[in-house]
Amino acid sequence: MTAPVAGDQPGIRFWWHGAQRSVVGVASTMTVLEWLRTEARAVGTKEGCAEGDCGACLVMLAELDADAEQGVALRPINSCIHLLAMIDGKAIVTVEDLHGASGGLHPVQQAMVDCHASQCGFCTPGFVMALFGLYESRTDAPSRAATCQALAGNLCRCTGYRPIVAAAAQAFERPRHRFDRAPLRTALQAMAARAALDYRAGAAAGGGRFEAPATLAALAQTLLAAPAARIVAGATDIGLWITKQARPLPHLVHLDRVPELHTLELQQGQLVIGAAVSHSRAWPVLCRHVPALSDLARRFAAPPVCNAGTLGGNVANGSPIGDGMPPLLALDARLRLQRGGQVRELALADFYLGYQRTALAPGEFLRELVVPLPGPATRFACYKVSKRYDQDISALCAAFRVDFADGVITAARVAFGGMAATPQRAPACEAALLGGHLDAATLDAARRALLTDFSPLSDLRASAAYRRVVAGRLLERWWHALAGGGSPDALDAVEAGA
Numbered sequence: 001m002t003a004p005v006a007g008d009q010p011g012i013r014f015w016w017h018g019a020q021r022s023v024v025g026v027a028s029t030m031t032v033l034e035w036l037r038t039e040a041r042a043v044g045t046k047e048g049c050a051e052g053d054c055g056a057c058l059v060m061l062a063e064l065d066a067d068a069e070q071g072v073a074l075r076p077i078n079s080c081i082h083l084l085a086m087i088d089g090k091a092i093v094t095v096e097d098l099h100g101a102s103g104g105l106h107p108v109q110q111a112m113v114d115c116h117a118s119q120c121g122f123c124t125p126g127f128v129m130a131l132f133g134l135y136e137s138r139t140d141a142p143s144r145a146a147t148c149q150a151l152a153g154n155l156c157r158c159t160g161y162r163p164i165v166a167a168a169a170q171a172f173e174r175p176r177h178r179f180d181r182a183p184l185r186t187a188l189q190a191m192a193a194r195a196a197l198d199y200r201a202g203a204a205a206g207g208g209r210f211e212a213p214a215t216l217a218a219l220a221q222t223l224l225a226a227p228a229a230r231i232v233a234g235a236t237d238i239g240l241w242i243t244k245q246a247r248p249l250p251h252l253v254h255l256d257r258v259p260e261l262h263t264l265e266l267q268q269g270q271l272v273i274g275a276a277v278s279h280s281r282a283w284p285v286l287c288r289h290v291p292a293l294s295d296l297a298r299r300f301a302a303p304p305v306c307n308a309g310t311l312g313g314n315v316a317n318g319s320p321i322g323d324g325m326p327p328l329l330a331l332d333a334r335l336r337l338q339r340g341g342q343v344r345e346l347a348l349a350d351f352y353l354g355y356q357r358t359a360l361a362p363g364e365f366l367r368e369l370v371v372p373l374p375g376p377a378t379r380f381a382c383y384k385v386s387k388r389y390d391q392d393i394s395a396l397c398a399a400f401r402v403d404f405a406d407g408v409i410t411a412a413r414v415a416f417g418g419m420a421a422t423p424q425r426a427p428a429c430e431a432a433l434l435g436g437h438l439d440a441a442t443l444d445a446a447r448r449a450l451l452t453d454f455s456p457l458s459d460l461r462a463s464a465a466y467r468r469v470v471a472g473r474l475l476e477r478w479w480h481a482l483a484g485g486g487s488p489d490a491l492d493a494v495e496a497g498a
Contacts, residue, residue, distance in 0.1 A: 115163040216258050273368060290327075318423075333369055335368075
């Protein structure tokens with residue numbers, strides 16, 4: 001239920017459709033989409049896949065950001081897996097909020113009509129919101145590549161992509177109508193007074209507790225007192241536990257409010273990335289310092305997933321097919337883990353103990369990642385292999401790094417995802433490379449050694465035999481690019497879309 005706002009009463013508070021809402025009496029795991037459709041009866045936002053893949057559920061999340069237009073950032077997210085409690089203190093913009101200067105259709109909506117870009121219409125609100133996000137993020141017309149990137153998280157089952165891309169261009173040819181963010185800024189500033197959240201659902205809603213501590217000390221104490229609580233950052237994985245598996249999650253602890261966990265800075269040649277830093281923030285900075293990561297970053301996930309999910313969550317989750325870990329393993333990343341007031345540092349290579357099992361002690365949490373940046377003697381590359389170019393999970397992901405001195409390999413790091421129960425380095429392959437030269441003999445030794453490093457499984461994405469063959473081919477591709485003086489940085493050249 002949505003209660004009238006009166007002072008600082010308990011509940012989940014956020015701004016939507018011109019008013020502040022205070023929601024009480026709903027499950028702590030209720031998603032934004034579920035609230036919109038069942039409680040607010042705002043059915044313009046659709047449910048397609050309920051797992052963040054199709055984009056029919058897109059809404060814009062609004063947050064205070066001094067660097068954004070009018071001090072408010074607007075970012076698309078998948079409302080089907082974003083928990084309602086996670087938007088406490090924030091605002092959302094849905095398709096019901098869009099309109100043009102005269103109160104009619106927004107330029108993006110009108111362009112969709114004029115370009116005949118809607119067929120069955122079910123996916124149309126999601127495409128409209130994705131294009132609205134693109135429209136609000138630019139002052140000039142986007143390139144086709146930039147449009148396709150903005151739409152990477154939206155699926156049209158009627159295969160109507162061409163007119164949708166055309167609509168994006170046409171919207172910029174119309175008189176501009178920018179969304180007024182001033183009311184959002186005022187509302188967000190008013191709600192910022194409550195820094196922490198402790199929402200407890202009643203028995204009628206299935207119980208459940210959602211905490212969002214506001215300080216690092218409070219977070220540490222919360223997890224010490226409740227080590228069985230599940231930590232949630234962007235919910236891009238946990239959301240599926242709720243929508244697809246109906247898993248009970250009686251106690252969730254959210255990281256977003258802790259300022260220290262949003263650290264993203266260069267410290268003495270190392271990039272320090274807080275556990276709550278989103279992919280949308282982390283990957284551009286990583287790519288600036290390690291350009292070879294650019295293609296992986298482009299294909300990591302669609303913008304709505306990257307806006308919600310975090311690199312720290314990707315690492316802590318420990319999925320064998322998580323794309324963040326192979327390059328981090330090859331770059332010798334380390335983790336800073338905290339339990340109570342104690343902080344320890346652990347190599348990422350030592351973090352994974354088995355399938356989705358990590359070295360985290362009870363009550364311990366990932367505080368930040370430390371990524372040493374490669375020097376001038378380092379050659380690094382990363383490759384992703386999947387069935388689709390956009391918005392697809394890897395069949396396997398590979399990262400290669402060697403350091404040279406006088407033509408001799410002095411350090412080697414080779415890491416794969418999708419080849420074992422955990423993201424894992426290839427020690428035999430690394431040993432074969434070490435001390436070698438950039439010649440056929442070293443490649444042959446490394447290729448044979450790689451066959452002994454992994455015993456991959458077959459699944460829906462690829463067979464074990466395919467994975468073994470492709471792993472070797474990626475090693476060869478990288479090696480020949482090095483030997484030929486070419487760039488091994490990317491599988492394909494992608495227009496930047498600036």
